[in-house]
Amino acid sequence: MISPRGGRAARRGWREGHCVIAPDKFKGSLTAPEVAAHLAAGLRRVRQDVPVVTLPVADGGDGTVDAVVAAGFARFQLGVTGPLGERVAASFAMRGETAVVELAEASGLRRMSGRPTAENALAASSFGTGELIRAAAQRGARRVVLGLGGSACTDGGAGMLTALGARLLDEQGWPLPRGGAELRRLARIDVGEMVRIPVTVASDVDNPLLGVRGAANVYAMQKGAGRAEIDELERGLVHFASIVRRDLGVDVVDRPGAGAAGGVGYAALAFFGAEVRPGIEIILEQLGFADQVQGARLVITGEGSLDQQTLHGKAPVGVARVAAGAGAPVIAVAGQRTLTGEQLRGARIEEAYALTDIEPDPEVCMAQAGPLLERLAAQIAGVWLGDRVFRDEAGAHA
Incomplete structure (x- = not known):
């Protein structure tokens, strides 16, 4: 007792x-x-x-949408693209002009059937997360709280950006296939048609994008990657960051939080000028x-x-x-x-x-x-x- x-x-x-x-x-x-x-x-x-x-x-990871819905946000469910291209039912939440998007809803490890594999670690994409953000913007959202945690992907957020209208092209001008392994073939980025919306990243991860504390080296193993796949994903992220630096004039690889969710934090920082804050801090604010x-x-x-x-x-x-x-x-x-x-x-x-x-x-x-x-x-x-x-x-x- x-x-x-x-x-x-x-x-x-x-x-x-x-x-x-x-x-x-x-x-x-x-x-x-x-x-x-x-x-x-x-x-x-x-x-x-x-x-x-x-x-x-919630702290920005699994369960973030459930938490804000329980506090009065409206839930919106739609079919989006899962981490390996399959269709999944995922939700985001809205109250007023603020949307809460949880990456794990569309692009999380829990969306993968069976145990993570090396092949899936290379191919997994954040595309579905971008679809959720686009849907929220179409419903009138003027600000997105993006909860990062539990991701299946190590694609630097490239999939998310593509879903929002960015064009990531290879040397022949063709769109890159999805997945972190494809980033090494990136030749040019065109953001002229990309949906832009203010983003606040909710995450307790302070890792940079690259290096021994980066997205691939720290987190890819839990997504199924072995040493060879980790090195391949790291090379892809290094190349992706170099093209972003050249085409956008932005260098945020060392910013705390850039390595969150397989580099989705980096995409939010580089392409949206996002602020990264502790997830629980943001959620408590939204709950009053x-x-x-x-x-x-x-x-x-x-x-x-x-x-x-x-x-x-x-x-x-x-x-x-x-x-x-x-x-x-x-x-x-x-x-x-x-x-x-x-x-x-x-x-x-x-x-x-x-x-x-x-x-x-x-x-x-x-x-x-x-x-x-x-x-x-x-x-x-x-x-x-x-x-x-x-x-x-x-x-x-x-």
Whole structure:
């Protein structure tokens, strides 16, 4: 059972106000909206009188569109081109003149059937992401938030640019085939007919485009590439950047974020003058999170695993930073946790709870994440929302 650690909750005093639930997804188990719904259900078992606001969040990767739709954006679904040329159903979201496009929806690894292969790593394209941006512009979008994460491609964003009307031509004046392996044959770029729209890149990746920390060397292996394919993709990106520098007079290969999503970050920087910002920071702005946490008695955030990666721009840290600025206490939930109490407090998270606290088998935690989250939330409510004594499903006292 959960108990207040060090008596923090008691020392703080029992605050009035609402509870804000703002988790990211539990990858492989639940989407962020599902996590938020289960946490809310667990809290309400114990404290039906406490108002609960659910604001599922994302950091620009998988689940970004789902998160903003849950907060009131409209979803638009259409058929686009998947990473290997197949047709897939993908979504973007809009509110007012702002569109949120998630690269993983059209060009993500999750769109690949089976395990990634070396051949697919060379051929995968970001073309479908460009189709989503074009569709958003046709619906009246005047600004695009482009979430980068979970990509299948290492094409420098060439596919995205082609879908938006840029012409990437070989020596004979023919359009280049799609995929990062083809970039070595690029001879000329024509952007005269390209759709242009202000883009803000939502990403927590600060890699440059090229080199040992670049898009190919760091990320292509997880997309199926071996050493030979990584070298081939790197050569393609080097050549692509040289043609961009010659034809557009732009050199942004070393800008932080250029290496995001196989170089799609580079295309956004070079062709749209995009700003790259932490994904969670942008998403929280779109959700109006700072206003939502004013006067909150508790904020609950979380993700599947609270570990070292969490500390490098992931959603829980971004949520905690804004909530702490509003004076609201923040706790986190996770499937599992490896961060120490000192690391959590350094990230402005007062306490963290994991499903493995109540179910030691990780496989059970994955399979039954929803019910376990509700049990955990009911226990958290008893500690953090004012009830000193409560019962769980078995009737045991805390």
